[in-house]
Amino acid sequence: MRVHFPLWGLLLMTTACGEDVLERLEEEAAECPEAPAMRLGEAPSAAVLFNAYFLQEEAARDVRRGLAESPVVEETFAKAAALGAWAVRTNGHNEAAERRGDSAIQVAPLVYDETAFQGLDRVLARARVHGVKLVLTLGNYWDAYGGTRRYVEWAGLPSPVEGDARFFTERAVIDLYKAHLGRLLSRVNTVDGLRYGEHPAVLAWELLNEPRGRGLDADGTAMRAWVDEVAAEVKRHAPGHLVGTGEEGFDTSLEGYDAPFWRASAPTSLFQGGSSFRRNTASPFIDFASVHFYPEAYGVAREALPRAGAHWFSEHAALARELGKPLFAGEFGLRNREGLLLEERRAVYRGWWRCAWRTGVGASAPWMFANDARPDSWDDFTFYYRDGSMPADPGNRYADLVIEAAALAGTR
Secondary structure (H helix, E strand, O other), X not given: OOOOOOOHHHHHXXXXXXXXXXXXXXXXXXXXXXXXXXXXXXXXXXEEEEEOOOHHHHHHHHHHOOOOOOHHXXXXXXXXXXXXXXXXXXXXXXXOHHHOOOOOOEEEOOEEOHHHHHHHHXXXXXXXHHOOEEEEEOOEXXXXXXXXXXXXXXXXXXXXXXXXXXXXXXXXXXXHHHHHHHHHHHOEOOOOOOEHHHOOOEEEEEOOEOOOOOOOOOOOHHHHHHHHHHHHHHHHHOOOXXXXXXXXXXXXXXXXXXXHHHHHHOOHHHHOOOOOHHHHHXXXXXXXXXXXXXXXXXXXXXXXXXXXXXXXXXXXXXXXXXXXXXEEEEEXXXXXXXXXXXXXXXXXXXXXXXXXXXXXXXXXXXXXXXXXXXXXXXXXXXXXXXXXXXXXXXXXXXXXXXXXXXXXXXXX
């Protein structure tokens, strides 16, 4: 059902920038070649998803307090459904040492806090009730919520660091991670009695949030070997679910990309990492391609931001299509508190969603949706759908754009 909303909020957006400027930004962001639509599993083509990483920890705290319901979980799923978002991408892991006794699930190697685990049970069960699917990350490259450093530390290796390359190469670490995934996916949900690896609320599992190849071989061989082994383990325990890498889309060369554009617009480091998008996506155990896009953090020139997103999405979608797989743009964002003005960001987002629809991206998920009680300062990329507001209210930032993009899903 198409949701209609008033235009007054949209008209307010044109006051600080001329309409011609906003139209140009949108057109540049939408400059993508037309290509056949692809679908992320059962989702409609060009589906819109939410990112709301915090659901498990909020639910775990509510379980620990003896609450029968988790208000943040209920609010997030209800608003996702109301805006037309087809699924929510969120954490399926929590190994944070500072959250032990609070929301950490794995508190020592293969030792679990049952109360915290029941928080994730609740997220899965309530998603099913709300009719919202989940994309669940199985771990994190970064230190937040434990990260690769935590597993390297648990394996007894010296001097672990954030994004430790030994996570991908050391047998003791790989075996520990696989053992944990086996236990996670074999868990029977205490709320609805369904095994995680067969749970109907799950659309997909991601091997890791934003795995990078720092410290690995230049052509991405080691990362691909890790992807093959770990993805095969996930498939073994969850054969009916999709599996993706969770990567950002970095590659080891400019082959297959618009080399003149990228050389002029962005650091060469985007294409000189120890992880290859093409090589990883080609894994027989990977069902869909994954990219994220944060052009300001990646060092993309300001004047190239709109076109850079169009290139990033369309070029990665084309490479994935050659391999017969859809592309999931699992995160993208422009900073709220510096850089482009809100009306400029809105124009770029609208253009990027048009690009995704036009060039056949399977699904996309802006970073990040926040519940009403979450402070705006919590994250540089928040948007809302505040209680009592209209989606186009400027304070919500992008809620109405989600409706627009979701209305396009499945129309090709």
